[in-house]
Amino acid sequence: MFIKHFEIPPILEKLEAxxxxxxxxHPKWNNIQEEWARRNAGFKGEKTVNYYLSLLDDHPYHIFHNLRLANGSHFFQIDFLLLTTRYTLIIETKNIAGELLFDEQGQLIRTINSKTDGYSDPVAQAQHHQRSLRKWLKAHHFPPIPVDYVVIISQPSSIIKMERADPAVRQRVLPASGLHNFIFRCDGAYQGEILDAKGLKKLSRLLIKKNVPLETDVLQEFSLAENELLPGVQCPRCNALPMQPLKAWWKCPECDHYSKDAYIRAIRDYSLLVSPTFTNNQIRTFLQLSSVQKTRRLLSGLDLSFSGNTKSRTYFYPG
Structure with a gap:
């Protein structure tokens, strides 16, 4: 069963906003588009792996998506972790199209449309996560449960070529369609129960408790200022900015589309890009509204938590 469910990474939401x-x-738009495309490809690859994991029998497996754990001052992030009473499995996912060569020097070389590029070695990454998780488990006083790994190439059109002589590495780089068989091989290879049901629940709870999501300030990341953002409510049909506020509607001046709730995404954009906390004045300026009372009604309709009295109220947008 999924203990930490599959969800869109916050950084991807922020880049989309x-x-x-x-x-x-904007001179940095292409850089932002490239970063979004790279991360979105990774997310799609994880979505493919999530589908295969969702087909497994719930009972023996505890599954976690996107865990980020600390070893002292250093962090390591695991795409998927499959936990059982007998072993744990780290699943590293890569969504890379083309001909993929894992050479003897520990490089991943991708060739597509006669162009060759080098990538960081996902096998080395998975092995690093393997060592890190072993250290983390020891630091938290869990018995030495085996930690295995597999690298899944989620792009179905990719061709995997392996020069590595080590059979342990060769059998751990697979297309997504091979994931189930690898898990079943692990089920057969690891027979001794290291954790009982109580220990499995204890470890699952601790993994959730110790997960530290990465917080990225995308404005700072791309050296952007708040005043470079386009304010207003965006049309959900044609994406034009800004929509015109009417009494109970928002109207797009470009396509004449009417919406009652288009402002919600605008507030979400503000929370992702600027701050998850804001005042009436701050969000009113961003929505390009003139009425304090109308802004208050819109915010009240979202049932947001807040602190302070009416005049000095600060709202908190949920993460």
Whole structure:
């Protein structure tokens, strides 16, 4: 069963919001688009792996998506962790198209459309996570449960070529369609129960408790200022900015689309890009509204938590 469910990474949401809030002519728009495309490809690959994991029998497996754990001052992030009473399995996912050569020097070389590029070695990454998880488990006083790993190439059209002589490495780089068989081989290879049911629950709870999501300030990441963002409510049909506020609606001046709730995404964009906490004045300026009372009604309708009295109220947008 899924203990930490599959969800869109916050950084990807922030990049999507940033794309909405910058003009295409902005000098950094292409850099942002490239970063979004890279991370979105990774997310799609993880989505494929998540599908295969969702087909497994719930009972023996505890599954975690996107765990980020600390060993002292250093962090390591695992795409998927499969936990049982007999072993743990780290699943490293890569969504890379083309011909993929894992050479003897520990490089991943991708060739597509006659162009060759080098990538960081996902086998080395998975092995690093393996060592890190072993250290983490020891530091938290768990018995030495075996930690295995597999690298899944989620792009179905990719061709995997392996020069590595080590059979342990060769059998751990697979297409997504081979994931189930690898898990079943692990089920057969690891027979001794290291954790009982109580220990499995204890470890699962601790993994959730100790997970530290990465917080990225995308404005700072791309050296952008808040005043470079396009304010206003964006049309959900044609993406034009800004929509015109009417009494109970928002109207797009470009396509004449009417919406009652388009402002919600605008507030979400503000929370992702600027701050998850804001005042009436701050969000009113971003929505380009003139009425304090209307802004208050909109915020009240979202049932947000807040602190302070009416005049000095600060709202908290949920993460």
């Amino acid at each position: 940033l794309k909405r809030r910058l003009p295409v002519s």
